[in-house]
Amino acid sequence: MKKTFDEICENTPVTEDTVAVIMRQPVVLPPSFRVNEAIERLRQVGPAGAEMNHCCVVDGDGVLLGLVSLRALLLTRGNARLEAVMDHPFATVRPEDDRELAAQLMEEYDLLELPVVDGDNRLEGMVTADDAMTVLQQESTEDMEMMAAMTPSEAPYLESPVVRVFLSRIPWLLLLMISAAFTGGIIAHFEDALAAQVALTAFIPMLMDTGGNCGSQSSVTVIRGLSLGELSFSSWPRVLWKELRTGALCASVLAAVNYLRLLVFSGVGQGVAVTVSLTLAVTVVLADLIGCSLPILARRLGFDPAVMASPFITTLVDAVSLLTYFRLASWLLGL
Structure with a gap:
């Protein structure tokens, strides 16, 4: 028994991120219809919407057989049957699928409409x-806000109350402030080494x-690849x-330039210059690996990769750079 469009929507597990929220009801035609009959039906019921360019051809049980474009109806002789005119869909989605998947499929196959079907290939709607x-x-805006450590907001900026903007920012700022205390603990743990070689303190912000910055560059590149469907967990x-x-290439250039800069302009000893430059090289390589790994792991665990972008990666990389710095200083400078 065929279901109505309203019944489909009511019986589908709907969340704000599913295809069911954005799908529309298309014009459906039987395959036995001739082109002139299809055009007459369109005159009677009207197009499903100004943005729709296709009608769906379904059998008596509502199973999707193909799509026929309005252009094809206008250019084909009137006695031709729709089953001879229709095209088979390149892709389909289900109502419970993520709506971002539907957008990616339409972009990949350059589609104007994407049919929504159930497990038995019965038509349920159209995107x-x-x-x-x-x-x-919306997804791009959400990713940008998550990467900036903000809770995504649906309202335009100028229409958002100050309290709402405050609430979207303060939880992340509190979390990052607490996590940054970890880096402070690392510095406190090695304060004896800093006291013995005060010059090391000046290079902590640069490292x-x-x-x-390196971790952010790597993560943004990977997040973009994940969003476009170019990368997956198997690509790790x-x-x-x-x-x-x-x-390694970036680290080599940065370390070499930094080493020369320290010797020529900073007036530090060769031991400090080697320590800082070697730490810089190791930090850059590790930051790139951390920046590319966390978004992929987040997607694998079912989280938004953008959550693992700049703020969290920066905090983690800060801790890694400090640990590397002080360990190398203790080893190379005998602190």
Whole structure:
């Protein structure tokens, strides 16, 4: 027995991120219809929407057989049957699928509409290009806000009350402040080494900032690949190998330039220059590996990869850079 569109929506587990929220009811036609009959039906019921360019061809049980475009109906002779005119869909989605998946499929196959079917391939709705563009815009905005350590907001900035903006920021700031206390603990633990070689203190901000920047660059690249469907968990080894080589090249240049800068302009001893430059090289490589790994692991565990972007990666890289710095200083300078 065929279900109505309202019954489909009521019986589908709907969340704000599922295809069921954005799908629309298309015009359906039987395969036995001729082109002139299909056009007459369209005159009677009207197009499903100004943004829809296809009608769906279904059998008596509602199973999707194909799609026929309005252009094909206009250009094909009137006595041709729809089963001879229709095209088979390149892809389909289910109502419970993530709406971002629908947008990615439409972008990948350059589709104007994407059919929504159930497990038995019965038609349940249609996603349009306008819907996909809205989804991509919302997802991009959400990722940007998550990467900036903010709770995503649906309202435009100027229309958002100050209290709402405050509430979207303060939980993340508190969390990051508490996590940053860990780096403070590392510095306190090695305060004797800093007292013995005070010059080391001046280079801590540079090491932490450079490591955080490298980790952010790596994570943003990987998050983009995950969002576009170019990367998955199985890509992790290849991503690690690529970022390892990229990080090694960046580390070599940064360490060499920093070593010369310290000897020429800073007036520190060669031991301090070697320690700082070697720490910088190790930090850059580790930051690249951490930055590319956390988003992939987050996606694998079912979290939004953007959560693992700049703020968390920067905090983790800061801790790694400090531990590396003080361990190398203790070893190379005998502190």
